[in-house]
Amino acid sequence: MRDGAGAPALEVLSPGPLALLQDHGRPGYAHLGVTESGAADLGAFDAANRLVGNLPGALVVETLLGGWRMRALRTVRVAVAGASVSVLVSRDGRTVEHPVGCALTLEAGDELEFGAPPQELRSYLAVRDGIAAPLVLGSGSSDTLSGLGPPPLRAGDILKLASQSGPWPAADMIATWIGRVRAEIAVLPALLGPRDHLLSGEGLTALGSTTWTVSQDSNRVGVRLSGPPLEVVGDAGQLPSEGVVAGSVQLPPDGRPVLFLRDHPVTGGYPVVAVLTRAAQDAAAQLRPGDRVRLAPARR
Structure with a gap:
């Protein structure tokens, strides 16, 4: 020892x-x-x-x-x-x-x-x-x-x-x-998928163009974002439960994204439309209620 x-x-x-x-x-x-x-x-x-x-x-x-x-x-x-x-x-x-x-x-x-x-x-x-x-x-x-x-x-x-x-x-x-200062609006890169096809064209555009506000209803499980709801196509709220990972950008029925952090559940029934990069996951873990954030989704 x-x-x-x-x-x-x-x-x-x-x-x-x-x-x-x-x-x-x-x-x-x-x-x-x-x-x-x-x-x-x-x-x-x-x-x-x-x-x-x-x-x-x-x-x-x-x-x-x-x-x-x-x-x-x-x-x-x-x-x-x-x-x-x-x-x-x-x-x-x-x-x-x-x-x-x-x-x-x-x-x-x-x-x-x-x-x-x-x-x-x-x-x-x-x-x-x-x-x-x-x-x-x-x-x-x-x-x-x-x-x-x-x-x-x-x-x-x-x-x-x-x-x-x-x-x-x-x-x-x-x-x-030392002396690190966060930008006024945090930008979080993400890769689209696996269920981004459930967003309408307008919804997909809004995913990356909306400036979201971090909700007080956030913790180590996930960061809830407040803003205008995203438009989906079909019955996106009735998917069978499937696996999720840290960084998943999940879209609950209210159309406002949730960013899963390290204590996330292992499965979920709402569509995951993107996944944050590892660096973006770290940045998301430092967001506090009232912070403004934009997602930067890209194709794989």
């Missing part, structure tokens, strides 16, 4: 609105009705792990809208990626702010806190060696739809180290994360 593995490392002082343990998820179990789950923004998840030299897929903390506060119980190397929260470290009565996209060392007794992000939703805290948690079907991820995996973190929880680190990274900063 690597030095430090299994040792208490972090104490949760405040989880904020929602703090979950996440890794790459549990693929390969859709036939059992189990979705992949895992980190909602895989790009930010991978970036945080790279900054501390963890092996790909090491377990991290995914937080929502800031408010996260923790105390280091030993010297640890940590990194934060994702939403542009203020990363505040308090030591001996003095508080220093650090940027997102950098690695830093905490000493025993240091407190780390996330402020509220001005935009986007989710931030990822990685710790060198990864976080230990019981595995369910090979993953430590929390699945909010099925309830599989660890429950949401609570104040007083103690997080222990795993043994998931590799060589030390060559850099302790990812410049593209």
Whole structure:
């Protein structure tokens, strides 16, 4: 066992609105009705792990809208990626702010806190060696739809180290994360299909030309979009249930798209008219209610 593995490392002082343990998820179990789950923004998840030299897929903390506060119980190397929260470290009565996209060392007794992000939703805290948690079907991820995996973190929880680190990274900063600003209208590339033929010509045009607004009825399962309903042909609402994947752009009977995220159901009876690219799935996971978004569908 690597030095430090299994040792208490972090104490949760405040989880904020929602703090979950996440890794790459549990693929390969859709036939059992189990979705992949895992980190909602895989790009930010991978970036945080790279900054501390963890092996790909090491377990991290995914937080929502800031408010996260923790105390280091030993010297640890940590990194934060994702939403542009203020990363505040308090030591001996003095508080220093650090940027997102950098690695830093905490000493025993240091407190780390996330402020509220001005935009986007989710931030990822990685710790060198990864976080230990019981595995369910090979993953430590929390699945909010099925309830599989660890429950949401609570104040007083103690997080222990795993043994998931590799060589030390060559850099302790990812410049593209520092000062990152989202465009006024997020554009999400998608590939049309498999049921885009159920859209009328006007509906297909509107799919890519409409500026949608993110509904408050959104979570890790999916992002609901508000706007004028899309026009379909035939009886599109009476399809037999079929498999769906993360990134599916599903069209429920009200004609307004739903973008499935990582905790999506594995089947659905409404038509999937497009599928977001992987990068677009990450961007969709950072959309917050009221954000404006446009889909950019293209043929395969």
